[in-house]
Amino acid sequence: MGFGILVQLTVIWQMTVNCASREAGRPFVASDPLKCRIIPIMTEREFLIYLDPETRICRYRHYHVSDGKEIVEFRIQLEVLVDGDWRVVVRYDTAHGKPHRDILHPNGKQTKDWFEGYSVADVLTIGQSDIMENWSLYRDRFIKEMKK
DSSP states (O other): OSOOOOOEEEEEEEEEEEEEEHHTSSSOTTTTTGEEEEEEEEEEEEEEESSSSTTTOOEEEEEEEEETTEEEEEEEEEEEEETTTEEEEEEEEEEGGGGGGEEEEETTTTEEEEETTTTTTHHHHHHHHHHHHHHHHHHHHHHHHHHH
16 A cells, blocks of 8 residues: 655765775875775665645654664654644654654643664664554544644
């Protein structure tokens, strides 16, 4: 089942040059490519998916940083358009040094659930599945709470 439209994709590579001549204390020589190679250090990715492409009032925002094949940091969230402003309804992230879920409420309060014993990559996968499968339930709960 497809979800909406991919509206943004940003990939940023930070790189370092590993040169045999630099390691030997000599300056980098660009004319000697066999002794040098570029090594990717970190990769950042960010994109949006509209979950309801017809009305475009509900979207999934995804951001992560990887070191090689390992996810080291992420933030994914469900956002709902309310009175012209995008409001975060549920967010999974690695802020505070540990992966967790925040359920946000219109009154500014939030509920935090920690995932002790899970890897960063595991919680990212759990969060993606949860948001993609339950986005309409999260949206409806948030809107209902706004009417109280």
